[in-house]
Amino acid sequence: MAVSRDKIPGPVSDGRAYSLIILLGACLIWYVAGNRTTNHMVLPTFQSVVCAFFEALTSKEILLNLAITMRRVLLGFSYAFCIGAPIGLLMGYSNAANKALSPFINSARQVPVMAWVPLAIIWFGLGDGPTVFLIAFTGVFTMIINTINAVQDIDRNYYHAARSLGATRWQVIRDVVLPGSFPGIFTGGRLAIGLGWMSVI
Amino acid sequence: MEKRDILRIEQIRKVYADKSQINEHVVLGDINLRVKEKEMVCLVGPSGCGKTTLLTIVAGFLQAERGNIYINDMPIHGPGPDRGFVFQGYALFPWMTVEENILYALKLRHAGKEEKQNRLAQLLKMSHLSGNEKKYPKELSGGMKQRVAVMRAIAAAPELLLLDEPLAAIDFQMRQLMQEELYTLLMSANTTTIMVTHDVDEAVYMADRVIVMSPREGEIIADYHLDMARPRNRHSPKYLHHKEQLTLYLSESFNIGMEHTG
Numbered sequence: 001m002a003v004s005r006d007k008i009p010g011p012v013s014d015g016r017a018y019s020l021i022i023l024l025g026a027c028l029i030w031y032v033a034g035n036r037t038t039n040h041m042v043l044p045t046f047q048s049v050v051c052a053f054f055e056a057l058t059s060k061e062i063l064l065n066l067a068i069t070m071r072r073v074l075l076g077f078s079y080a081f082c083i084g085a086p087i088g089l090l091m092g093y094s095n096a097a098n099k100a101l102s103p104f105i106n107s108a109r110q111v112p113v114m115a116w117v118p119l120a121i122i123w124f125g126l127g128d129g130p131t132v133f134l135i136a137f138t139g140v141f142t143m144i145i146n147t148i149n150a151v152q153d154i155d156r157n158y159y160h161a162a163r164s165l166g167a168t169r170w171q172v173i174r175d176v177v178l179p180g181s182f183p184g185i186f187t188g189g190r191l192a193i194g195l196g197w198m199s200v201i
Numbered sequence: 202m203e204k205r206d207i208l209r210i211e212q213i214r215k216v217y218a219d220k221s222q223i224n225e226h227v228v229l230g231d232i233n234l235r236v237k238e239k240e241m242v243c244l245v246g247p248s249g250c251g252k253t254t255l256l257t258i259v260a261g262f263l264q265a266e267r268g269n270i271y272i273n274d275m276p277i278h279g280p281g282p283d284r285g286f287v288f289q290g291y292a293l294f295p296w297m298t299v300e301e302n303i304l305y306a307l308k309l310r311h312a313g314k315e316e317k318q319n320r321l322a323q324l325l326k327m328s329h330l331s332g333n334e335k336k337y338p339k340e341l342s343g344g345m346k347q348r349v350a351v352m353r354a355i356a357a358a359p360e361l362l363l364l365d366e367p368l369a370a371i372d373f374q375m376r377q378l379m380q381e382e383l384y385t386l387l388m389s390a391n392t393t394t395i396m397v398t399h400d401v402d403e404a405v406y407m408a409d410r411v412i413v414m415s416p417r418e419g420e421i422i423a424d425y426h427l428d429m430a431r432p433r434n435r436h437s438p439k440y441l442h443h444k445e446q447l448t449l450y451l452s453e454s455f456n457i458g459m460e461h462t463g
Contacts, residue, residue: 157292160262165306166282166357175305179296 072128073196076135080192084140085185088147093177098148109141113199131200138199139192146191150184151177205273207360207393208236208259213268215254215419228254229265230418236361241387241394243404243411245447247455251419252397253365259395260286260363272360282306285354285392287364291346293338299349300334306357324352327389343371344379348386355390362387364396368403380406388431401447405440406433413450416458423450 027046034045056062091098091105113134120130158180162172215229228251236242244252257263259270261280270277272284280286293302301308303324307317325331328348338346347367354362371379384407387394398404404411405427413423425447433440 155290155292157288157290158294160260160280160286161288161292161294161353162305163280164260164262164282164284164286165353166309171309176294179294182296 069200072131073135073193073200075128076132076200077139077189077193077196079132079136080139080143080196081189083136084143084188084192085147088144088185088188089151089173089177089181091144092148092151092181093173105141105144113138134199135196138195142192142195143185143188146188147181147185150181150188153184154180204237204239206235207238207240207273208234208395209269209271209274210234210255210259211269211271213255213258213265213270215251215258215263215265227418229258230420232268232419232421234412234421236393236395239391239393241407241409242396243408244395244397244414245399245401245404245411245451246414246419247416247451247458248399250414250416250454250458252414255414255419256363256365256395256397259361260284282310282357283360285357285359285362287347287350287354287362287367289366289369291338291350291367293346293349293353295338298335298337299330299341302338302349303334303352303356305353310357320356324356328352328386343375344382347379347383351383351386351390355392358392360393362390362392362394364394366397366399368398368400376400376403383407384432401444401451402435405444405447406435411447413447413454415454415461417461420457422454422457423447425450 030043031046034040034043034047037043040048087101087105091101116134116137117130120133124130124133154176158176159172162176167175210232213229213232214227217226217228218224219226232251232255244255246252254263258265259277261277261284277284294305297305300321304312304317304321307320312320321334325334328351330345330348330352333341333345338349341349350367351362351364367383368376368379380403387407396407408427411423411425411427412421413425414420415422425443427443429437429439429443
């Protein structure tokens, strides 16, 4: 008898159901452990954290700060994307560009982000400037490297196919390189936003 | 009236060097071949005989060290829409629908909307793909992908259609069925065709002419004409005779390869 490889239908095959069970389990452990601990500095009770969370959600000040942080992250990410994606596309597509730029990119990305803080303050003053710069700086290399990989992973035969159907170099870039590397660029973007959140503090 | 030559391959030489650039391997020594209008030619030979290399040089994807290739007496420089190519894995653009894949060559030469619609309707009818034009390649079966690949390659009416082992990845049971499907398509496309295959049966079923290449510098050891009516009966004595003859040539080619490398 042939074995069906189809997914089992229903909630069992849905990973989200498991996530919910894990979340409820973790909350339960926290609840029990929190109530048994006498020192709430070490482990606050579950219910007090939930109350604080809902208070924060309705606090105007916190919401405003959250909006400011999101604005910084998105602004920094936009710079990372607008600078990183084109450089990555160029380096992925052209071997010469890759060889020429790689030493600079590879050495610049080794510098810890904290080392840029004094320079960022001198360049951009106090305020949003240095923060946005640092978010952009952490994201830009992720964007570049993911985009290079995405372009280099495109099947050579797609280039051949386009060229044999009459595409010029620019048409190959428009119709093969851009759509072919899109999933990789998208992954780079997700990682860059994640790194942006982490470096915003 | 004598048919004209669509393709002329003159003294093509291709050498692969290893990374150290010291050892050289001559894949194609001195290849000469002419293909006439509307001819269906199969290139056969053991692995490593240079048949795919020759096809990719004709397509313009690879450059030869020496020699010239002419399409309608015009030398070729790189790939171009006068030569349609069907890849082994089809290489359909996964981000384009069936319709966009098929019409890509026409889009590139800025064909009008009406021309594109007429050609699309004609090609969909020819390939029995009507109703699937909005689907993406991942939604298609292997046979449908093959048909889309052939349609994409012939959409802009190339002078020459090149196929690189289009059925290599298909299992044995499906293979005969897809051979017949491909054969019907190629007949209705009515284009000069060169197909690389390692399957003698496929060559006898489809070709007007079979070129047997050897692993010794890609030397052509047989230029075999198949004078059989179409469609061909795989069980007819004539068919089996041609198959046997070609199998003998292929064994000879294989032995040459053993001597050459051994």
